[in-house]
Amino acid sequence: MPPSPSAQVISHAGNRTGRADAESVRCLICTVREHNLCSSIEDQDVGVLAQATRQLSLPPGTTVIEEGTAASAFFNVISGTVKLFKSLPDGRRQITGFADAGQFVGLSNSRTYSFGAETVDTVLLCRCTHAQIENLLAEYPRFARNLLTAVTHELTDAQEQMLLLGRKTAREKVASFLLDRIKQYHRTHPHDPDAETTASVPMTRVDIADYLGLTIETVSRTISALRRDKIISGTENHCIRILSIPNLQDIAYGLKSI
Amino acid sequence: MPPSPSAQVISHAGNRTGRADAESVRCLICTVREHNLCSSIEDQDVGVLAQATRQLSLPPGTTVIEEGTAASAFFNVISGTVKLFKSLPDGRRQITGFADAGQFVGLSNSRTYSFGAETVDTVLLCRCTHAQIENLLAEYPRFARNLLTAVTHELTDAQEQMLLLGRKTAREKVASFLLDRIKQYHRTHPHDPDAETTASVPMTRVDIADYLGLTIETVSRTISALRRDKIISGTENHCIRILSIPNLQDIAYGLKSI
DNA sequence: GCTTGAAATTGATCTAAATCAAGGTCGGAA
DNA sequence: TTCCGACCTTGATTTAGATCAATTTCAAGC
Secondary structure (H helix, E strand, O other): OOOOOOHHHHHHHHHOOOHHHHHHHHHHOOOOHHHOHHHHOOHHHHHHHHHHEEEEEEOOOOEEEOOOOEOOEEEEEEEOOEEEEEEOOOOOEEEEEEEOOOOEEOOOOOOEOOOEEEEOOOEEEEEEEHHHHHHHHHHOHHHHHHHHHHHHHHHHHHHHHHHHHHHOOHHHHHHHHHHHHHHHHHHHOOOOOOHHHEEEOOOOHHHHHHHHOOOHHHHHHHHHHHHHOOOEEOOHHHEEEEOOHHHHHHHHOOOOOO | OOOOOOHHHHHHHHHOOOHHHHHHHHHHOOOOHHHOHHHHOOHHHHHHHHHHEEEEEEOOOOEEEOOOOEOOEEEEEEEOOEEEEEEOOOOOEEEEEEEOOOOEEOOOOOOEOOOEEEEOOOEEEEEEEHHHHHHHHHHOHHHHHHHHHHHHHHHHHHHHHHHHHHHOOHHHHHHHHHHHHHHHHHHHOOOOOOHHHEEEOOOOHHHHHHHHOOOHHHHHHHHHHHHHOOOEEOOHHHEEEEOOHHHHHHHHOOOOOO
16 A cells, blocks of 8 residues: 655645646656656656656757756656766776667756756757656655666666676677667667668767767777678668578577688 | 555564564664665554565576576665676676675666676675565655666766776776775765775685676786885785875876876 | 768787686684 | 596797777758
């Protein structure tokens, strides 16, 4: 028997007459609500969400979070891709992940963000303050439970990426990256008949290199080699077609040396 | 106003006469309770914890979790060190972290563990089934909140390790590792006057190499070089003395080329 | 259609770390 | 005490990927 949402939050949603209802629609028609944390909150309480969040549209290359600044907000990605990264004083950079539609960005333990975040393409975000997240956590046990599941999933992905960074060859790294991008395309375009063989790669070679722990030259050469080997084709429009997924999988897990 | 613990769980604790009290003492006198997730549960409810967990002592090199097997348990490390790792089909291995006293092991989203875990030295563990964790999560909002904080912290560490694996040189990797081990020693030996300059390294060179994405030869050579440069001394007893923490920090963050 | 600058590709060369190859050290068992 | 095996260290050589250095492609603006 979970506690019912506090009167405080509900009345807060009702305070601004008219506003709450108009805003609620935004959440009710949200294209990613079913696939992200917001699904923890029932339709009837969606006004709370709409009140707690603000939508913003950002052009490519916009800083969402500056590394080391005060941690105050949390973001849900509605559409587009955001890159998360950490840097060394001399400018070397490691991209720790890409957040696509339905994923979140900005959870932090310490008072400052230990990472940066920047848009890759045009991105629609839902912004929420940490204080509001704390309210949702306290009032909706399902929200807390789903956030825990989501963070645990991120941790699992991070462990897989550590295996990639520490132990895979350049060819294995690129193959693994393409498989991830196919999975992502499939998630965001479930009805596309080509979803099985399409990888969306909106990021530049610099970003891919910083994600895989390589240089842009090595990424470029490796993609060229995969094309030469007839495992992939066409890189136009930031879209790569996969000719043989089994081959790509074998390469990604070190089962094939060619 | 958090919900009070359910009668079900409390009565369960009281069911086995005598047992609950004797077991409760184990949790009340636990050396790490104040520093781990169990601190989420008040003294008066500690019987629930004692009933939910079983202690076990394991010799060095024991498998705690086998990669790919059914995920059913969760462990708190009471003393000693556990290594977590992922492997490739051909045997290449990446250690994704070391869990020392006060840390936990075994959270999983999927039905199987996506990683393995093995003791480094003699380890005392507290075992708890996932079902029991779910009970604690549902009944104690503070437990859920603290677990979220702990997993978020793990994620932050994982991101730092990705920066290390993808972008640091061998010398920077080893320096970063030693700094982490100093921090760990300080946490577990707060009253040792030498805690500031001592790093406990119970793991072998193979484990260090698999953690840093290097080979054992490179780890060995790099540690020798740091000793030659008078930045560290003495490797006897799996214990390394740091002669200059500022130098080590400069190396770890790429501020010093020597 | 042209200009321009950023992004990507390709080639030549270099180097940090891997690999190959001995020895050395140390703690426990006989 | 010495024997053994696991672990560690050090040296010589190789190599995957980095670095350096040109082109080439491509999309945006005129």
